[in-house]
Amino acid sequence: xxxxxxxxxSFSMPSDDLSLVPFRVYTDEQLYALEQExxxxxxxxxxLALECEIPNPGDYKTTYAGDAPVIVVRGEDGAVNALVxxxxxxxxxxxxxxxxxxxxxxxxxxxxxxxxxGRLTGVAFKRGVGGKGGLSPDFDQASHGLERLRVATxxxxxxxxxxxxxxxxLDYIGAELAANIDRVFIKPLRVVGYHCQALPNNWKLYxxxxxxxxxxxxxxxxxxxxxxxxxNMGGGVKISDSxxxxxxxxxxxxLSDNEAAREKVRSLKEQYRLQDPSMMEHKLExxxxxxxxxxxxxxxxxxxxxxxxxxxxxxxxxxxDRTELVWTILGxxxxxxxxxxxxxxxxxxxxxxxxxxxxxxxxxxxVQRAAKADPEALSVMPMGGHDIKGSEGSRVTEAAVRGFWKxxxxxxxxx
Amino acid sequence: MHGAAVSLHQTNESSPPNGDLAxxxxxxxxxxxxxxxxxxxxxxxxxxxxAENGKYRVTTRxxxxxxxxxxxxxxxxxxxxxxxxxxxxxxxxxxxxxxxxLTSCVRVVESTAEEINAQANFAVIRTMQExxxxxxxxxxxxxxIVEAGGRLLFKDRLVVLDSRQVDTLLVIPL
Numbered sequence: 001x002x003x004x005x006x007x008x009x010s011f012s013m014p015s016d017d018l019s020l021v022p023f024r025v026y027t028d029e030q031l032y033a034l035e036q037e038x039x040x041x042x043x044x045x046x047x048l049a050l051e052c053e054i055p056n057p058g059d060y061k062t063t064y065a066g067d068a069p070v071i072v073v074r075g076e077d078g079a080v081n082a083l084v085x086x087x088x089x090x091x092x093x094x095x096x097x098x099x100x101x102x103x104x105x106x107x108x109x110x111x112x113x114x115x116x117x118g119r120l121t122g123v124a125f126k127r128g129v130g131g132k133g134g135l136s137p138d139f140d141q142a143s144h145g146l147e148r149l150r151v152a153t154x155x156x157x158x159x160x161x162x163x164x165x166x167x168x169x170l171d172y173i174g175a176e177l178a179a180n181i182d183r184v185f186i187k188p189l190r191v192v193g194y195h196c197q198a199l200p201n202n203w204k205l206y207x208x209x210x211x212x213x214x215x216x217x218x219x220x221x222x223x224x225x226x227x228x229x230x231x232n233m234g235g236g237v238k239i240s241d242s243x244x245x246x247x248x249x250x251x252x253x254x255l256s257d258n259e260a261a262r263e264k265v266r267s268l269k270e271q272y273r274l275q276d277p278s279m280m281e282h283k284l285e286x287x288x289x290x291x292x293x294x295x296x297x298x299x300x301x302x303x304x305x306x307x308x309x310x311x312x313x314x315x316x317x318x319x320x321d322r323t324e325l326v327w328t329i330l331g332x333x334x335x336x337x338x339x340x341x342x343x344x345x346x347x348x349x350x351x352x353x354x355x356x357x358x359x360x361x362x363x364x365x366x367v368q369r370a371a372k373a374d375p376e377a378l379s380v381m382p383m384g385g386h387d388i389k390g391s392e393g394s395r396v397t398e399a400a401v402r403g404f405w406k407x408x409x410x411x412x413x414x415x
Numbered sequence: 416m417h418g419a420a421v422s423l424h425q426t427n428e429s430s431p432p433n434g435d436l437a438x439x440x441x442x443x444x445x446x447x448x449x450x451x452x453x454x455x456x457x458x459x460x461x462x463x464x465x466a467e468n469g470k471y472r473v474t475t476r477x478x479x480x481x482x483x484x485x486x487x488x489x490x491x492x493x494x495x496x497x498x499x500x501x502x503x504x505x506x507x508x509x510x511x512x513x514x515x516x517l518t519s520c521v522r523v524v525e526s527t528a529e530e531i532n533a534q535a536n537f538a539v540i541r542t543m544q545e546x547x548x549x550x551x552x553x554x555x556x557x558x559x560i561v562e563a564g565g566r567l568l569f570k571d572r573l574v575v576l577d578s579r580q581v582d583t584l585l586v587i588p589l
Binding site: 222348361365 | 474485495579
């Protein structure tokens with residue numbers, strides 16, 4: 001999908017090879033600004049919240065779509081509205097609290113009020129005081145509501161887009177990848193808690209990291225050592241037809257041990273045993289043997305199942321070299337006491353202190369620091385060729401990372 | 416009554432919580448030992464500061480305030496604590512750094528014959544290998560402390576971070 005014809009001044013990609021990316025993309029302020037307009041406000045679905053976070057009319061939570069502050073609120077009619085969190089008057093934040101319940105929104109600055117759909121319902125001193133002052137007669141109140149996003153909900157997940165032409169959510173991610181959301185979110189959800197991790201790197205480095213099934217068993221030694229992900233386990237990589245989204249999964253059906261042994265993947269199995277392996281217990285709750293499934297939804301969302309650790313992650317860019325990663329850790333509403341305890345234990349694997357995820361917190365910073373010096377030098381992604389085809393069995397591929405760059409180029413108009 | 420030999424068992428249920436100076440000093444010493452075991456990288460000794468089935472949790476004010484049970488680190492028993500330490504020694508990848516724990520406002524909330532309920536404020540300054548220093552964490556510890564074999568040990572240490580956000584990663588316990 002080509003969205004924008006014009007190119008930003010002073011930058012073009014060095015070639016149409018999706019496996020080559022100049023380091024400038026991680027450090028350039030102009031590109032960052034353009035990403036806000038063309039990706040986060042472009043033809044994409046931004047993950048915003050979960051329906052179980054706002055069960056009742058008037059329940060709201062605040063979040064971001066790229067740099068744009070967004071309120072997600074359940075309306076009187078039960079429908080979910082997503083509104084830009086900025087007063088139509090002077091631009092102040094309407095909601096400065098992370099969550100709550102309201103009957104209407106009221107800006108603290110000059111008390112302009114909005115209903116739960118974002119319609120401007122009240123302007124303080126509209127008729128002035130004592131017949132003096134007041135709203136200009138040519139002011140059209142109806143056209144000064146809060147900016148609204150189109151909303152899509154799927155299996156309890158809430159997404160928003162700024163564009164009319166963004167395809168329906170199902171068409172956007174495709175049936176094959178929607179099937180993994182169906183597979184994981186089989187029952188009403190429960191929020192176990194939140195993590196927020198400040199990453200010292202550009203948001204795209206984390207978006208790539210999640211699509212990079214090549215690194216999983218190499219950087220994360222814990223994975224190998226305890227058999228959550230080993231290169232010789234079954235599974236595969238699925239990539240949407242657009243290339244923008246992916247799913248990498250691993251399941252218990254060992255292939256051959258030979259390749260992993262030849263590669264001498266760092267595994268500490270001989271010297272390292274858990275004194276208390278209870279957190280690695282896997283209660284099969286989804287009707288299959290999948291131990292690890294990482295799914296990305298372009299541009300900024302990850303759906304995660306690692307054993308019984310279920311989560312969605314939202315990537316919030318905060319400037320060219322800073323990113324906030326918000327993890328919403330999930331369980332099911334009907335988890336019994338034993339399952340609740342297992343979720344707390346298995347969540348040692350993920351989050352800012354995650355035994356198999358903490359490395360992702362620092363490795364993007366390693367790239368960011370090294371990339372800065374040489375914006376024209378190229379990052380190469382040759383694993384698995386040049387295309388963006390999925391694979392069965394092997395996850396030693398960078399195809400899904402190339403798929404991310406396809407989506408990025410298409411949105412940005414940098415073919 | 417101060418100056419008397421103090422053990423938990425002599426602490427009268429009706430005694431004012433901060434009235435027992437010797438007990439307070441023992442708790443201060445436990446907190447100092449805890450901080451220095453971590454700050455001196457004697458992490459293999461860290462689990463032994465807890466009772467055998469002790470609990471250690473790090474969470475945020477955000478989760479704690481909402482009654483959400485999720486922890487950033489969750490150790491139930493010394494085994495899980497030792498596993499955390501062996502993982503950081505052998506498996507996890509991170510840039511070398513050290514902590515300096517600053518502990519203050521120690522308060523004995525309640526002490527009974529069985530256990531002491533104490534709280535303290537803390538801040539941790541993190542120094543990276545290249546010299547960058549930041550206030551990495553601040554917050555409150557909520558402790559249930561017991562005596563075993565003449566030593567005070569944590570039966571339950573809940574570390575509640577003021578910020579909802581952790582910079583980069585948390586690998587060394589707080």
